Structures are given as structure tokens and as C-alpha cells.
Amino acid sequence: MFVCRACLRRTLGPRPLYPLRAATSFASSRRGYATAVTDLQTAEAKDSEDAPELSPAQNRRLEWVVKKHLEYLKDPYKIQEHVKRTLDKGAFDEAALLTRKASRDAKVTVSWNHLIDYQMRNQRLHAAMKLYNEMKKRAQLPDAKTYTIIFRGCAESMHPKLAVSEAVKIYTSMLTSERLKPNTIHMNAVLDTCARAGDLDTMFSIVKTADARLRAPNNQTYTIILNALRHKPDFNRRSGLEEVEVERMKQLNIERAKSIWEEVVQKWKKAQLVIDEQLVCAMGRVLTSGNKADNNMVLDLLEQTMKLPRFDKTDSSKSLPTASNPPDNARPTDVESFRKETSRLVESGGVRTHATPGNNTLSLLMISLTSTKKTSLAHRYWDYLTGVYRVTPDKDNYYRYLKCLQVGKASTRMAEVIRQMPHDFLNSVTFRMGFSTCIGDNLNQHAFSNACRIFDVMAEHLRYPDALAMRLFLQSARGNTRQYAEQKDSDPQGSKYALGKQIISAVDRMWPSFRILMNSFSYPAHDKESTKSPEEKFEKEQGDKQEAMTTARRMVAAMDKVVTENMLADQTVMNIIRTRRNILNRLVERNTEKNWEMQEKMGKARPAQGKGRVNIGDVLDQERV
Incomplete structure (x- = not known):
């Protein structure tokens, strides 16, 4: 009895003023108290501690309130509605007491369901199980909804291993019960609980309980199983296994998924199963976790289940398919009828023999094409x-698309996509991917022009430009030299001047954005920054300032290259470049000295060499190299 804290408090009498854990004399006489607490109680010990005990006056007040409510609440439907409203206000004690009082004279199973659901939503698995047992002791028989709430709550629990044991125990007892048998919804919820915990053995043991009547597997059942097979190698990787063993288990799971998919296709052809996008993409993502051959099967999968055309097997010279220009392998005799039929199927919510592609399918396609290098x-x-x-692309769709274009080094298409993206989807990662694509596309004579288009979008839509993205932009200007290398044999001086003009145009384009970036440190976006101490402000801005100073050094190195190699014919522009170079050089020196002084003040400076000052010339020489 001393395992339960409530029982121990009642045994000890009134609650002492000091914490219960301080009473070592009682604990020492009952050594089993500390060791007999189960894992489930340990995981949710905060449940009893977070809820303060009511005083005698509060208990009397609560009893009076519940008594008054029950004088007017006679219908179980009215009782459950009142319990639900009370729980929405967070008054769990009142709702629980009212449900217990009402259980003496009426069947209020739904009210108990509300209590259990409230505890499950608040991640109190142990408290919910206590309510479930108490419900049965008060002759309130659980219904199908009760078990659905329990199983779904276990699936969403923050303690998956403990949730698996509770869910499997209840599910097994239901199988032997004569009153209520588990259905497909219950089975899927238990499977989801096992899948989230990574317990494949228990999951497949639950799958064996399926039958052709009450627990017939549906599309959600197979989706849960396939997703569990896809995520299982990640659990093994975190457990410290070698990469070879992880890959072996991954291939084993892919083979198991393929055998399961054969069963899905057989049931689909017999009209015993409905295939939707979620199920297809679950199988597709299992294939994307494998090798190149497995990734190549994704297009076959989508062609089989969604009738998507295989553009890798068609003539690339044909025009792209659109709503007004459908592909040849899907073109009906009348184009207008094709439009109407497509719109009807899409707007009907996928009521058709084949699945309807959506955002999940679009991301799956981009991942597969990136892995197989079919980026064209x-x-x-x-x-x-x-x-x-x-299909309206979401943020993940755009990210996968940009990643695919980055692997394919398609800078022109990258610039077009970034210009068409919604403003809410644009961030620093977007522009870094864009400039990296321009750097990799060095055989394209228009790569730097595409980088300029991307830079203009960044300057227009980002409040403060990204320092790393600016460096990548400058690198694209210095690396895109193919057209000048071809011109070097016929006109060496002209090619040198053209390259210098390209580098200086990049620096000139970066100059206003770099000023905005530096102003962000002097005039922060939030007023709260001004109230912080200099040390806190230094800690917060140190990383961003280092990135900005690195960008400034790269700009200085680029201007030094133009000046020292005499890559411009216009002396007026050369004088402006020298002036800007000196401004940036002094800025870097000043920030380096301030950084060193602040680190010395905070006791974080490294042992000084010589005078303890940084030679900015040596740093710039390294940047030039």
C-alpha cells in the first residue's frame, strides 16, 4: 500500500509543513517505498506533485458546488456536456468529483471518457490508467470510444516504451473479452504506439491479430507499418551500431516493405483496399532510404498507383505537360474533356481507383530525382x-525542389524559382543554396547573371542580408571565368578587364547590403537589446559579427586582387575601390581590437603573443590566397 503516495499520506495523517521526502525516519523504516515505484510512476511522478492538495475548506466548497449541479443535472447527456465544459476551463477536480457522484445513479461512460482524454492530452498516462481502472470498479463499463482514447493517448505519449506495455496489455485483454472486441481503429492505434517506440517485434505480433472481419487491415494499417520500417534504422544508428550493420538492417526492412507492398497491391486489385497518397508515399519513402536501384523504383511506384507519366522514358524534345497541354500518354481525343475530367477527379477528394498526387508526392519525387541524379x-x-x-507547393516542396536543382547545378532554373517563391518561404538557407548552385554551374556563361538576380531578391525581401550568402555571391563572381578563359588567347588584356569588371560589379552590388548588415549591430531590431549589458550583447552578437567581418575580408581580398593585378582601365573607379578598401580594412581592424578587448575583459582571451594584437595584414593575405 505504501507504493501509492496518496495512501502513504493518508496513513501518516495530516500533511506536514516540511516536504514528505524530508521525513527520512518513515522512509528508512520502509526501504521498499523507494524501490517499489514502477517505471510508469517514476516517469509521471510530477502528476501528483503538480496538482496541489485541496484544503478541508476547499473540499467542502467543491462538494457543495457538485451537489448543486447534480440537483439539476439528471440526464447523462447533460452531465457529459457539463463535464466537458468544466474540463475546458481546467477544473479537473470538480469534473472528476461530479462524475464520481453521478456514477452512483446513472451510466456516465462518456463523462469518464472525457476525464481519461483530459489526462492523456496532458501527458498523464499513469493518471489516465488509474481513471480507467476506477471507472470499471464503479460499474461504468468502457465502450469502444474509451479504448480508442486510451490507445491514441498511448501513441502520443512522451514515454513510448511505457505506453507500449500499457496499450498491449489492454489490447490483449480485449481479445479475450466476450463483451467488446477490438476493431481496426483500436488495432491501428496500438500499431502506431509500437511504431513510435520502434518496437517492431511487438508491432508485428499485433499485426497477427488482424482478421478479415472486425480487424481487417486498411490503408492506415499498412501506412503505419511502412513508416515504422522506414524509421527503424534511425533508432539503430542512435544506439551506436556500425554503419555497415545499419545499412544491412535498412536493406532488410526495404525487402520486408516490398513483400508487404505485394500484399497491398493484391488487395487493391481485388477492390479490398483503397490506396491513397499517404500509403503510396509511405512506401516511396521507404525506397528512398535505400540505394540508387531502390530510388529508381519510386517512379515505377507512382506510375503504378497514380498513373504519373514517365518523363525519363519519353522524348525530351516534346513540350512540357500543363493543364492546356497534357502529355501524349494521357491525352484524350478532346483536350477540353481532359481538363474537366482532371478537375473533377482532383476536386472530388481522390474518390477514384488510383491515388491523387499532392504535396507529399511532389516532395517524394524531388527526393528520388535528387538521389538518382535525374535532376533534369x-x-x-x-x-x-x-x-x-x-498542387500548391508548400515550404518543404520548394526546399526539395531547390535541393534537386542545386545537385543538378541548374542556376538559371534556380534563379527563376527563387524569384517566384512566396515571400514567407524565403530565408538565408534559400539564398545560400541559390549561390552555391551558381558556383557549381561554372560552365554556364550566365551563372553570374543568375547570381545577381538571386542577390537582388535577397536584398529586396530580407531585412538583413545573410553574411555567408554574400560571400558565396562574391565567390560566384570570382569563379565564373569560363567565358573569359576562352577569350584570353585572343584578347588577354580584354579578358582581364572583363573579369575585373565582373568582380567589382559584385562588390558594388554588395556594398549597400553590407552597410545594412553592419547597421543591424548598431540599431538592433528589438528595443530589448538596448537594455542588455555590453557583455550580454557581445555574447549574442559575437558569431554574427565574426561572419560579417569574414565577409568584409573577402571583399577586401577581391578589391586587392583587382588593384594589384590592374584589372580595370578606369582610374576613377580604381580610386573609389582603394577608398572603399581602406574603409573596410579599418572597420575590420577596429572590430578585431574591440573583440579582443571584450574577451580580455570577460577573461576569455587566448594567451597573447607579442603585444597581443592581431596583424590584420596577415589575415588579409590569407584571404587573398
């Missing part, structure tokens, strides 16, 4: 899904 097909599938099926 990315824009064709993108235009097809957004044109024919009217």
Missing part, C-alpha cells in the same frame, strides 16, 4: 503536378 526531370514533374493537378 525535376522541372517537368514540378510543372506537371502544379499545372495539371493544381
Whole structure:
């Protein structure tokens, strides 16, 4: 009995003024008290501590309130509605007391369901299980909804291993019960609980309880199983296994997924199962976790289940498919009828024999094309899904698309996509990917022009430009030299002047944005910054300032290259460059000295060499190299 803290308090009498844990004399006489607490009680010990005990006066007040409510609440439906409203206000004690009082004269199973659901939503698994047991002791028989709430709460629990044991125990007892048998919804919830915990053995043991009547597997059942197989290698990687063993287990899970998919296809052909996008993408993402051969099967999978055309097997010279120009392998005799049929199928919510592609499918396609290096097909599938099926790309779709274009080094398409993206989706990562693509696309003569288009979008939509993105932009200007290398044999001086003009145009484009970046440190975006101490402000801005100073050094190195190699014919521009170079050089020296002084003040400076000052010339020489 001393395992329960409430029982121990009642045994000891009134609650002492000092904490219960301080009473070592009682604990020492009952050594089993500290060791007999189960894992579930340990995980949720805060449940009893967070809820303060009511005083005698509060208990009397609560009893009076509940008594008054029950004088007017006779219908179980009215009682459950009042309990729900009370729980919405957070008054759990009142709702629980009212439900217990009402259980003497009526069947209020729904009210108990509300109490259990409230505890599950607040991550109090142990308290919910106590309510479930108390409910049965008060002759309130649980219904199907009760078990659905318990199983779904276990699936969402923050303690997955403990939730698996509770869910499997209840599910097993239901299988032997004559009053109420588990259905497909219950089975799926228990499978989801096992999948979240990574317990595949228990999950497949639950799968064996499926039958063709009450617990017939549906599309959600197979989706849960496939997602569990995809995530299982991640659990093993975190457990410290070697990479070879993880890859072996990953391939084993892919083979198991393929065998499961064969069963899905057989049931689908017999009209015993409905295939939706979620199920198809679950299988597709299992394949993307494998090798190149597995990734190549994704297009076959989408062609089989969604009738998506295979652009890798069609003539690339044909025009791209759109709503007004459908592909040849899906073109009906009348184009207008094709439009109407496509719109009807898409707007009907996928009521058809094949699944309807959506955002999940679009991301899956981009991941597969990136892994198989078929990046030239990315824009064709993108235009097809957004044109024919009217898929509105979300943030993840754009990120996967940009990643695919980055691997394919398609700087022109990258610039177009970034200019068309919604403003809310633009961030520093977007522009870094764009400039990296321009750097990799060094064989394209228009790569720097594409980088300039991307830089203009960044300057327009970002409040403060990203320092790393600016450095990548400058690197694209210095690295895109193919057209000048071809011109070097015929006109060496002209090619040198053209390259110098390109570098200086990049620095000139960066100059206003760099000033805005430096002003962000002097005039922060939030007023709270001004109230902080200099040390706190230094700690917060140190990383960003270092990035900005690195960008300034790269700009100085680029201008030094132009000046020392005499890469410009206009002396007026050369004088402006020298002036700007000196301004940036003094800025870097001043910030370096301030940084050193602040670190010495905070006791974080490294042992000084010589006078303890940084030679900015040596730093700039390293940047030039």
C-alpha cells in the first residue's frame, strides 16, 4: 500500500509543513517505498506533485458546488456536456468529483471518457490508467470510444516504451473479452504506439491479430507499418551500431516493405483496399532510404498507383505537360474533356481507383530525382503536378525542389524559382543554396547573371542580408571565368578587364547590403537589446559579427586582387575601390581590437603573443590566397 503516495499520506495523517521526502525516519523504516515505484510512476511522478492538495475548506466548497449541479443535472447527456465544459476551463477536480457522484445513479461512460482524454492530452498516462481502472470498479463499463482514447493517448505519449506495455496489455485483454472486441481503429492505434517506440517485434505480433472481419487491415494499417520500417534504422544508428550493420538492417526492412507492398497491391486489385497518397508515399519513402536501384523504383511506384507519366522514358524534345497541354500518354481525343475530367477527379477528394498526387508526392519525387541524379526531370514533374493537378507547393516542396536543382547545378532554373517563391518561404538557407548552385554551374556563361538576380531578391525581401550568402555571391563572381578563359588567347588584356569588371560589379552590388548588415549591430531590431549589458550583447552578437567581418575580408581580398593585378582601365573607379578598401580594412581592424578587448575583459582571451594584437595584414593575405 505504501507504493501509492496518496495512501502513504493518508496513513501518516495530516500533511506536514516540511516536504514528505524530508521525513527520512518513515522512509528508512520502509526501504521498499523507494524501490517499489514502477517505471510508469517514476516517469509521471510530477502528476501528483503538480496538482496541489485541496484544503478541508476547499473540499467542502467543491462538494457543495457538485451537489448543486447534480440537483439539476439528471440526464447523462447533460452531465457529459457539463463535464466537458468544466474540463475546458481546467477544473479537473470538480469534473472528476461530479462524475464520481453521478456514477452512483446513472451510466456516465462518456463523462469518464472525457476525464481519461483530459489526462492523456496532458501527458498523464499513469493518471489516465488509474481513471480507467476506477471507472470499471464503479460499474461504468468502457465502450469502444474509451479504448480508442486510451490507445491514441498511448501513441502520443512522451514515454513510448511505457505506453507500449500499457496499450498491449489492454489490447490483449480485449481479445479475450466476450463483451467488446477490438476493431481496426483500436488495432491501428496500438500499431502506431509500437511504431513510435520502434518496437517492431511487438508491432508485428499485433499485426497477427488482424482478421478479415472486425480487424481487417486498411490503408492506415499498412501506412503505419511502412513508416515504422522506414524509421527503424534511425533508432539503430542512435544506439551506436556500425554503419555497415545499419545499412544491412535498412536493406532488410526495404525487402520486408516490398513483400508487404505485394500484399497491398493484391488487395487493391481485388477492390479490398483503397490506396491513397499517404500509403503510396509511405512506401516511396521507404525506397528512398535505400540505394540508387531502390530510388529508381519510386517512379515505377507512382506510375503504378497514380498513373504519373514517365518523363525519363519519353522524348525530351516534346513540350512540357500543363493543364492546356497534357502529355501524349494521357491525352484524350478532346483536350477540353481532359481538363474537366482532371478537375473533377482532383476536386472530388481522390474518390477514384488510383491515388491523387499532392504535396507529399511532389516532395517524394524531388527526393528520388535528387538521389538518382535525374535532376533534369525535376522541372517537368514540378510543372506537371502544379499545372495539371493544381498542387500548391508548400515550404518543404520548394526546399526539395531547390535541393534537386542545386545537385543538378541548374542556376538559371534556380534563379527563376527563387524569384517566384512566396515571400514567407524565403530565408538565408534559400539564398545560400541559390549561390552555391551558381558556383557549381561554372560552365554556364550566365551563372553570374543568375547570381545577381538571386542577390537582388535577397536584398529586396530580407531585412538583413545573410553574411555567408554574400560571400558565396562574391565567390560566384570570382569563379565564373569560363567565358573569359576562352577569350584570353585572343584578347588577354580584354579578358582581364572583363573579369575585373565582373568582380567589382559584385562588390558594388554588395556594398549597400553590407552597410545594412553592419547597421543591424548598431540599431538592433528589438528595443530589448538596448537594455542588455555590453557583455550580454557581445555574447549574442559575437558569431554574427565574426561572419560579417569574414565577409568584409573577402571583399577586401577581391578589391586587392583587382588593384594589384590592374584589372580595370578606369582610374576613377580604381580610386573609389582603394577608398572603399581602406574603409573596410579599418572597420575590420577596429572590430578585431574591440573583440579582443571584450574577451580580455570577460577573461576569455587566448594567451597573447607579442603585444597581443592581431596583424590584420596577415589575415588579409590569407584571404587573398
